[in-house]
Amino acid sequence: MKIFTSKQIHELDTFTIEHEPVSSIDLMERAATALTLAITKRWSQTTPITVFAGPGNNGGDALAVARMLAEKRYSVTVYLFNIKNTLSKDCQTNKTRLQDSKHVKSFMEVRDEFDPPLLTEETLVIDGLFGSGLNKPLGGGFASLVSYINASGSTVVSIDLPSGLMAEDNTYNVNSSIIRADITLTLQMKKLCMYFADCQQFLGDIEVLDINLSEDWIKSTPSPFTVIERNNVVSLIKKRNDFAHKGTMGHALIIAGSYGMAGAAVLATKACLRSGVGKVTAHIPDRNYDIMQISVPEAIVHIDKDEYCFSEPMDTEHYNAVAIGPGIGQRDTTAVTLMSQIRRTSRLMVLDADALNILGYRRAWLQQLPPGLVLTPHPKEFDRLDGSDNNSDYGRFAKAREMAQRLQAYILLKGHYSLLCQPDGSVIFNTTGNSGMATAGSGDVLTGIIVGLMARGYSQAEATVLGMYLHGLAGDIAATDKGCESLIATDIIDALPKAFLSLM
Numbered sequence: 001m002k003i004f005t006s007k008q009i010h011e012l013d014t015f016t017i018e019h020e021p022v023s024s025i026d027l028m029e030r031a032a033t034a035l036t037l038a039i040t041k042r043w044s045q046t047t048p049i050t051v052f053a054g055p056g057n058n059g060g061d062a063l064a065v066a067r068m069l070a071e072k073r074y075s076v077t078v079y080l081f082n083i084k085n086t087l088s089k090d091c092q093t094n095k096t097r098l099q100d101s102k103h104v105k106s107f108m109e110v111r112d113e114f115d116p117p118l119l120t121e122e123t124l125v126i127d128g129l130f131g132s133g134l135n136k137p138l139g140g141g142f143a144s145l146v147s148y149i150n151a152s153g154s155t156v157v158s159i160d161l162p163s164g165l166m167a168e169d170n171t172y173n174v175n176s177s178i179i180r181a182d183i184t185l186t187l188q189m190k191k192l193c194m195y196f197a198d199c200q201q202f203l204g205d206i207e208v209l210d211i212n213l214s215e216d217w218i219k220s221t222p223s224p225f226t227v228i229e230r231n232n233v234v235s236l237i238k239k240r241n242d243f244a245h246k247g248t249m250g251h252a253l254i255i256a257g258s259y260g261m262a263g264a265a266v267l268a269t270k271a272c273l274r275s276g277v278g279k280v281t282a283h284i285p286d287r288n289y290d291i292m293q294i295s296v297p298e299a300i301v302h303i304d305k306d307e308y309c310f311s312e313p314m315d316t317e318h319y320n321a322v323a324i325g326p327g328i329g330q331r332d333t334t335a336v337t338l339m340s341q342i343r344r345t346s347r348l349m350v351l352d353a354d355a356l357n358i359l360g361y362r363r364a365w366l367q368q369l370p371p372g373l374v375l376t377p378h379p380k381e382f383d384r385l386d387g388s389d390n391n392s393d394y395g396r397f398a399k400a401r402e403m404a405q406r407l408q409a410y411i412l413l414k415g416h417y418s419l420l421c422q423p424d425g426s427v428i429f430n431t432t433g434n435s436g437m438a439t440a441g442s443g444d445v446l447t448g449i450i451v452g453l454m455a456r457g458y459s460q461a462e463a464t465v466l467g468m469y470l471h472g473l474a475g476d477i478a479a480t481d482k483g484c485e486s487l488i489a490t491d492i493i494d495a496l497p498k499a500f501l502s503l504m
């Protein structure tokens, strides 16, 4: 599924109007019908409704919704903000239609002075001030109105987008000038900002309303941003050959777990074994030997000469893919060994956790990284790599995208919607997974899965897409059994078989 920018969605509206063909005002009527249905499904006629409409087409939608609700005998009070005396054509038409309707309780067009009405906890506010046409953060009277609505305790339904929220980049936005909706009824498709954690406080629950915009345009228009769908993943899965043996199914090497962090190595290794690979070798310091042998009898264990940490690069010729990082610590010896390991490894490689922290604290080394690496940072790890500590989610997304192109790397930025930035500038969002996975060790599990898939023969792009989808899916399956509160990383590994099976 593609994610389009607000500029593209505007083109999609225009294309639909020209090619369906449908007049612009009839398309607005279609949107308003879907919005009204979504509202009447949830609230009865006894709910007092106050509608705030802006001067553009978002306001036009709101005025049409107000008329439809009034015709259904809802009690509706409407404020249209026309400060500059410029309404969009369809907003103007809907203003006239509303005024002509006998049912609207009260309609006021605000030109300058505005006395805000009483909004109580019983009031349902319909926010149609601004949608995808917002071109800068709200200020002045609109910012005050937004603060007033937010402070009111009323339930707020936003049309298309909470007013004040940009469809894409909110880095320099002012939080207090953005509507905090309880529900956002968004038209046709989710906007990019809806995938970012720091925008969720404004969006509330999101419902996407299909308004039948042109399928042809959607199919034929490219977008660098997509969301993984089940069928994409199913088509990636490689069939096992009946005559397969462990020597033909790939050999993964996992360099993980310093003294005191054996668990990271155990989790990554176990997850890797569950990913279809033939053999897994875990390279660990001597002190962790017994723990690994006892916890994961299926793994081959290779011991570092150092008792406590990763200190000598491995010969990786005999492996198909290598993972380095979970729990390796950040000692200077380990840092130097990491770089020497990266330089001498020609195999597919995934860097995670402390491998990323080491690079984050020595950012000059980033320039020496070979192309084709997979990096799996969580937001903090990415900020270290990037050298900044105040990234917005959009900012982090944009920088990860730029870094993936510059380093020719696959950067999997983890989060609720993890996103994969590829060397060609494309970005793939994942929607499997849940908050139960916010628990120590779940990232180690992901690393194990990805290296297992790469060793098994998947490319970096395939392994990361399939890996993040499967990891989240396993988390979702585990959560149906254990619930989110009690979920631990081991549960994700235990659910991997069911996750795989559900895709076969």
Ligand SMILES: NC(=O)C1=CN([C@@H]2O[C@H](COP(=O)(O)OP(=O)(O)OC[C@H]3O[C@@H](n4cnc5c(N)ncnc54)[C@H](O)[C@@H]3O)[C@@H](O)[C@H]2O)[C@@H](O)CC1
Residues within 6 Å of the ligand: 010, 013, 014, 024, 027, 028, 031, 054, 055, 056, 057, 058, 059, 061, 088, 129, 130, 131, 132, 133, 134, 135, 136, 137, 138, 139, 142, 159, 160, 161, 187
């Ligand atoms: N035919 C279409 O194009 C359709 C559009 N739809 C609706 O139209 C919306 C987009 O409409 P528009 O493109 O008219 O945009 P909006 O209605 O979101 O806003 C545009 C208006 O806001 C003003 N504005 C922008 N930023 C401002 C700021 N910071 N402070 C004060 N004023 C500001 C602009 O000058 C313009 O008057 C969508 O979100 C959706 O709700 C739907 O009706 C579906 C069909």
Ligand SMILES: Nc1ncnc2c1ncn2[C@@H]1O[C@H](COP(=O)(O)OP(=O)(O)O)[C@@H](O)[C@H]1O
Residues within 6 Å of the ligand: 353, 377, 378, 414, 415, 416, 417, 418, 432, 433, 434, 435, 436, 437, 438, 439, 440, 441, 442, 443, 444, 445, 446, 471, 472
């Ligand atoms: N709220 C959430 N929703 C979906 N996935 C989540 C959520 N919280 C964490 N995850 C997933 O769990 C993993 C956590 O990784 P990470 O932070 O590296 O954990 P650790 O370092 O403890 O192993 C990531 O893959 C992330 O996408």
Ligand SMILES: [K+]
Residues within 6 Å of the ligand: 058, 127, 128, 129, 130, 131, 158, 159, 160, 161, 162, 163
């Ligand atoms: K809105």
